[in-house]
Amino acid sequence: MRAVLASKRFWWWLVFLTSALPFVYACVLALTSTGSDPIKEVLEYLGVSALCFLLITLTMTPIKRIFGFAWSLRYRRMLGLYALFYAMLHALIYLLLIVDYSDWLKELTKRPYVLIGASALLILLVLGLTSPKRMVRKLGQRWKTVHRWIYPAAVLAWLHMWWQARGGFGEELLYGLALLLLLGLRIRWAQKIKTTKSDPQRDKAINPQPPC
Amino acid sequence: MLIKIAQSSSPKSCEITDESVYLNRRSFIASTVSAALLAGSQRVMAAQTPLRQTLESGLGRVLKTPHGQGETLTPYENILTYNNFYEFGTEKSDPAEHAHKMKVDPWSLEVSGHADRTGTFALEDILRKVTLEERIYRLRCVEGWSMVIPWIGFPLASLIKQFAPTSKAKYVFFETLQAPEQMPGQSSLFSSIDWPYVEGLRMDEAMHPLTLLAVGLYGKIMPNQNGAPIRLVVPWKYGFKSIKSIVRIRFVEERERTTWEKAGPSEYGFYSNVNPEVDHPRWSQKEERRLPSTFFSPNKIPTQMFNGYPEVASLYSGMNLRQNF
Numbered sequence: 001m002r003a004v005l006a007s008k009r010f011w012w013w014l015v016f017l018t019s020a021l022p023f024v025y026a027c028v029l030a031l032t033s034t035g036s037d038p039i040k041e042v043l044e045y046l047g048v049s050a051l052c053f054l055l056i057t058l059t060m061t062p063i064k065r066i067f068g069f070a071w072s073l074r075y076r077r078m079l080g081l082y083a084l085f086y087a088m089l090h091a092l093i094y095l096l097l098i099v100d101y102s103d104w105l106k107e108l109t110k111r112p113y114v115l116i117g118a119s120a121l122l123i124l125l126v127l128g129l130t131s132p133k134r135m136v137r138k139l140g141q142r143w144k145t146v147h148r149w150i151y152p153a154a155v156l157a158w159l160h161m162w163w164q165a166r167g168g169f170g171e172e173l174l175y176g177l178a179l180l181l182l183l184g185l186r187i188r189w190a191q192k193i194k195t196t197k198s199d200p201q202r203d204k205a206i207n208p209q210p211p212c
Numbered sequence: 213m214l215i216k217i218a219q220s221s222s223p224k225s226c227e228i229t230d231e232s233v234y235l236n237r238r239s240f241i242a243s244t245v246s247a248a249l250l251a252g253s254q255r256v257m258a259a260q261t262p263l264r265q266t267l268e269s270g271l272g273r274v275l276k277t278p279h280g281q282g283e284t285l286t287p288y289e290n291i292l293t294y295n296n297f298y299e300f301g302t303e304k305s306d307p308a309e310h311a312h313k314m315k316v317d318p319w320s321l322e323v324s325g326h327a328d329r330t331g332t333f334a335l336e337d338i339l340r341k342v343t344l345e346e347r348i349y350r351l352r353c354v355e356g357w358s359m360v361i362p363w364i365g366f367p368l369a370s371l372i373k374q375f376a377p378t379s380k381a382k383y384v385f386f387e388t389l390q391a392p393e394q395m396p397g398q399s400s401l402f403s404s405i406d407w408p409y410v411e412g413l414r415m416d417e418a419m420h421p422l423t424l425l426a427v428g429l430y431g432k433i434m435p436n437q438n439g440a441p442i443r444l445v446v447p448w449k450y451g452f453k454s455i456k457s458i459v460r461i462r463f464v465e466e467r468e469r470t471t472w473e474k475a476g477p478s479e480y481g482f483y484s485n486v487n488p489e490v491d492h493p494r495w496s497q498k499e500e501r502r503l504p505s506t507f508f509s510p511n512k513i514p515t516q517m518f519n520g521y522p523e524v525a526s527l528y529s530g531m532n533l534r535q536n537f
Contacts, residue, residue, distance in 0.1 A: 038507045107496070
């Protein structure tokens with residue numbers, strides 16, 4: 001048992017399978033929902049799942065920096081890819097089951113929140129394609145710059161949700177506050193680096209990990 | 213000083229029956245029994261309130277009408293569980309979960325403004341003067357879904373005539389119950405809606421024979437989540453115009469702003485006629501999902517002008533419906 005708990009493979013599978021649960025739930029919802037409008041239900045559920053995984057991905061670096069748990073960075077890529085996965089399913093259902101294919105372009109250009117959501121998805125797609133180890137090596141220092149785009153992607157994803165609020169905005173506010181906290185941490189860290197820039201030795205010690 | 217120590221067997225003073233009661237024990241028993249009987253009969257009467265009695269006797273002789281014959285009805289279950297009634301929360305399932313907290317009996321309507329007969333009227337007194345009829349209407353929600361519902365009600369015109377509005381009455385406005393202790397959505401911190409819910413119609417729209425006040429559906433008394441005990445149904449307008457659980461009716465000269473106009477003036481106009489040509493700024497109105505839909509059959513159908521009630525077109529002749537959305 002101790003050997004199992006100590007094995008990296010065990011934890012990897014645990015995170016992998018747990019993260020797949022929203023997909024299982026979405027399938028169950030699609031197949032068995034007794035609700036009146038299961039398409040809308042699944043669509044919204046997948047969208048919220050994508051945003052949640054973006055936020056969880058953004059939590060991994062703070063966990064490492066604040067609590068010193070290095071394991072968190074091991075799952076960062078997987079969680080980010082799950083965010084992409086759920087965002088793609090969300091977009092696919094929207095395109096195939098909600099809007100008529102003849103209206104795809106019209107919807108994209110006429111509705112700002114659709115354009116915002118599509119932009120977020122596009123960024124995530126680029127991040128996903130540049131996430132394999134081979135690409136990380138190939139891009140070198142530039143990889144960091146490219147993957148900083150997760151910040152605007154998360155902001156756009158949240159804005160996409162906020163824009164669609166009708167009548168109430170409690171849930172949207174909650175996600176907004178979480179995002180604000182996570183991005184606020186990055187801003188604070190960036191300021192710290194700036195103020196200690198005069199001491200390159202210290203800078204290195206504070207910021208040994210690529211930001212993400 | 214003499215201290216009397218009571219024996220444990222001797223009765224406490226409060227346990228001693230008063231002599232006068234003892235002497236009149238027969239009449240005491242008789243009055244107690246009759247009081248109990250009276251309380252019992254009152255309980256029986258409480259179950260059958262004047263409003264409930266009027267509603268039930270009305271539902272017993274509903275006039276059948278040709279409205280909507282041949283349409284496929286949305287199942288009762290879906291009509292009960294998929295509702296927009298933000299007073300109970302913004303989720304579709306919130307009204308079914310919370311609406312039982314709303315007290316719908318007794319109910320009265322407060323009528324004010326430019327009319328000869330104003331004041332507060334018990335709902336049962338209003339209902340005694342009308343004939344209930346069944347009408348099957350399509351309901352198109354502004355969100356892009358629709359249902360087909362067999363309403364039980366009576367034309368709004370027949371109610372308005374009871375109050376004899378004057379020539380100054382150009383519009384009629386309605387208000388929903390405001391009772392945060394019964395309606396959890398009204399006390400939500402994150403609501404962007406200004407309660408109470410207000411809706412209105414132009415007088416000619418209100419008097420149109422299609423405009424209905426509904427007190428039931430599927431042959432039964434109106435469920436709370438669908439706007440009990442009395443709600444408006446304007447089938448050629450988006451669903452939010454059909455205000456629920458009405459407590460106030462005002463006859464006014466100047467148009468007032470409705471709840472959704474205040475919440476989103478660029479998205480929800482006063483008229484809000486169903487119109488496939490005029491998009492909601494955030495989505496298209498060209499099509500609708502007729503509920504219940506399933507994941508594998510979205511049940512998308514084209515939306516019809518005036519929701520398929522062309523007889524109302526003359527109300528808007530000469531009006532630019534893109535501007536007056």
